Amino acid sequence: MSSEWPLWEVFIRGQHGLNHRHVGSLHAPDAEMAINNARDVYTRRNEGVSIWVVRSSDITASSPSDKGPLFEPSNSKVYRHPTFFDIPDEVGHM
Amino acid sequence: MYAQMVKTDAARVKSLDDMAPEERAFQERIDAGQKIEPKEWMPEGYRKTLVRQISQHAHSEIVGQLPEGNWITRAPTLERKAILLAKVQDEAGHGLYLYCAAETLGISRDEMYEQLHSGKAKYSSIFNYPTLSWADIGAIGWLVDGAAIMNQVPLQRCSYGPYARAMVRICKEESFHQRQGFDILAKMVKGTPAQRAMVQDALDRWWWPSLMMFGPSDDASIHSAQSMVWKIKQNSNDELRQKFVDQTVPQAEYLGLTVPDPDLKWNEKKGGYDFGEPDWKEFFEVIAGNGLCNAERLGARRKAWDDGAWFRDGLTVHAEKASARRAAKTAAAE
Ligand SMILES: [Fe+2]
Ligand SMILES: [Fe+2]
Ligand SMILES: [Fe+2]
Numbered sequence: 001m002s003s004e005w006p007l008w009e010v011f012i013r014g015q016h017g018l019n020h021r022h023v024g025s026l027h028a029p030d031a032e033m034a035i036n037n038a039r040d041v042y043t044r045r046n047e048g049v050s051i052w053v054v055r056s057s058d059i060t061a062s063s064p065s066d067k068g069p070l071f072e073p074s075n076s077k078v079y080r081h082p083t084f085f086d087i088p089d090e091v092g093h094m
Numbered sequence: 095m096y097a098q099m100v101k102t103d104a105a106r107v108k109s110l111d112d113m114a115p116e117e118r119a120f121q122e123r124i125d126a127g128q129k130i131e132p133k134e135w136m137p138e139g140y141r142k143t144l145v146r147q148i149s150q151h152a153h154s155e156i157v158g159q160l161p162e163g164n165w166i167t168r169a170p171t172l173e174r175k176a177i178l179l180a181k182v183q184d185e186a187g188h189g190l191y192l193y194c195a196a197e198t199l200g201i202s203r204d205e206m207y208e209q210l211h212s213g214k215a216k217y218s219s220i221f222n223y224p225t226l227s228w229a230d231i232g233a234i235g236w237l238v239d240g241a242a243i244m245n246q247v248p249l250q251r252c253s254y255g256p257y258a259r260a261m262v263r264i265c266k267e268e269s270f271h272q273r274q275g276f277d278i279l280a281k282m283v284k285g286t287p288a289q290r291a292m293v294q295d296a297l298d299r300w301w302w303p304s305l306m307m308f309g310p311s312d313d314a315s316i317h318s319a320q321s322m323v324w325k326i327k328q329n330s331n332d333e334l335r336q337k338f339v340d341q342t343v344p345q346a347e348y349l350g351l352t353v354p355d356p357d358l359k360w361n362e363k364k365g366g367y368d369f370g371e372p373d374w375k376e377f378f379e380v381i382a383g384n385g386l387c388n389a390e391r392l393g394a395r396r397k398a399w400d401d402g403a404w405f406r407d408g409l410t411v412h413a414e415k416a417s418a419r420r421a422a423k424t425a426a427a428e
Contacts, residue, residue, distance in 0.1 A: 024259075
């Protein structure tokens with residue numbers, strides 16, 4: 001036997017009020033052990049208040065070669081940014 | 095360093111004009127300071143070199159626990175024991191961050207362990223020296239972690255994203271390692287003459303192996319030149335060694351110790367120390383597996399891996415059974 005334990009991606013909420021952030025990955029036989037291991041590997045100095053783990057194989061990622069076509073449409077829509085519009089000074093803060 | 099003399103497969107460093115369009119675009123991104131991320135196109139040589147370097151670095155962190163682990167049960171006070179445990183636990187963490195970074199390049203964890211255990215992969219020469227007294231634990235933190243910091247700080251800017259990010263985490267933890275070592279020695283030199291002699295003896299034994307950590311001069315090395323173009327190496331071995339000596343000698347003086355190098359002399363003109371050449375014959379012997387502790391270190395790693403097999407397997411079976419039970423329960427509820 002001796003097959004490799006699956007890989008898990010680890011996400012940690014650093015402080016209350018912040019999003020979970022990807023910090024790295026680790027191997028563990030199941031989710032419970034993944035959380036235990038993540039505690040030891042990624043939060044030895046109080047780095048977190050909450051941990052998420054998810055199997056790496058369950059993550060679907062955009063492909064690097066799609067970078068252009070995938071993100072191009074938002075580049076061309078400059079009017080989505082408030083700085084696109086000229087607001088006269090007299091109007092005040094908006 | 096923690097990764098010494100990493101080969102690149104390069105016969106010469108190509109110019110941009112010699113490169114195929116894909117490789118040229120890749121090199122231009124690196125030149126522009128962009129990070130390369132997993133799954134993006136990269137030259138096979140870049141990938142292989144990184145796998146070698148990161149896995150060697152990881153192996154060093156893991157094997158590096160052994161010389162210090164030797165003193166956990168013999169630490170002089172409960173506080174020192176707790177500190178040393180925390181330090182050694184950090185090194186395990188460093189190994190794990192780095193194994194993960196290497197895995198993003200398509201090598202599996204088991205393959206890397208296999209390479210370490212079979213002797214195919216190297217780890218830093220420094221961990222093949224014995225820890226004979228408690229002062230050695232101080233010397234390791236001060237000198238060995240100190241030398242590692244010299245090398246790891248610039249690696250935070252490495253072109254490969256996962257490696258650079260692992261280095262950021264590691265560097266945050268290293269200064270604790272160096273300080274706890276220095277603190278051990280600072281305490282001992284204020285002790286009895288016998289304790290001061292232990293500290294001097296530790297420096298005498300660890301000084302030269304620490305300078306060897308940076309590896310032989312690589313100014314003429316094609317591999318180093320290629321690694322620098324790829325930004326997986328930022329400084330030459332001699333540069334980092336000089337920095338280390340310049341930083342460490344005043345600290346040795348503060349401790350009232352004598353650096354065991356008759357050629358050590360302040361050079362006003364270059365604003366740094368002149369110093370002697372390490373015994374590179376010894377270095378190559380250690381790298382070749384003939385150091386004082388090579389067999390012991392590898393033996394300990396292999397034993398830990400083999401003795402842990404039943405436990406790893408047990409947890410795997412437990413996870414499979416639990417998951418089957420959950421599936422049956424869900425099916426029954428539907
Ligand atoms: Fe480390
Ligand atoms: Fe270390
Ligand atoms: Fe360290």
